[in-house]
Amino acid sequence: DADVTQTPRNRITKTGKRIMLECSQTKGHDRMYWYRQDPGLGLRLIYYSFDVKDINKGEISDGYSVSRQAQAKFSLSLESAIPNQTALYFCATMGENTGELFFGEGSRLTVL
């Protein structure tokens, strides 16, 4: 099983719908992240969390919210999806000693 698991892996939805992307990890890391990737724009940070009580906005948080339900779970929500939120979304955890990011396999979201 993967250390960082994202669900769903693929989702097609319509403008205005609420969408939740879920992430769970078995690495025991405190630090968790949500990134989105768009062609030509690279990976951009949406939100990050250093522990259950610590949530921080990244560079592109508008239109998104997150919930850190437990050390192992960090979910990303789009309250009212819009087409320009069509992207590949990655969840990641970070090992504190090495600074290495461990990514999930990604969630491909299409908003029509």
Added chain:
Amino acid sequence: RKEVEQDPGPFNVPEGATVAFNCTYSNSASQSFFWYRQDCRKEPKLLMSVYSSGNEDGRFTAQLNRASQYISLLIRDSKLSDSATYLCVVNRGGTALIFGKGTTLSVSS
């Protein structure tokens, strides 16, 4: 100016070639540096960390120049399996890692 900038390429090289990628960063307070590799439609994975003294891992060599705020990755004896996108990543401390847009490498036989 973007915080982390890379030449997007693509770099098209034959097998056996040596190829170098460059990356510049704008925040002088940046503390740690990495190269990640991303295959098409897959998640990024750590290739190597970059240290001030330079470091080597087999055919891969990474260099850091703090004075010029510049990072490099050298790949010797390129293999077909090296074809991927290489992401320059910077940690400015206290927050998350910041990614460059990536440099695409295509190695052909």
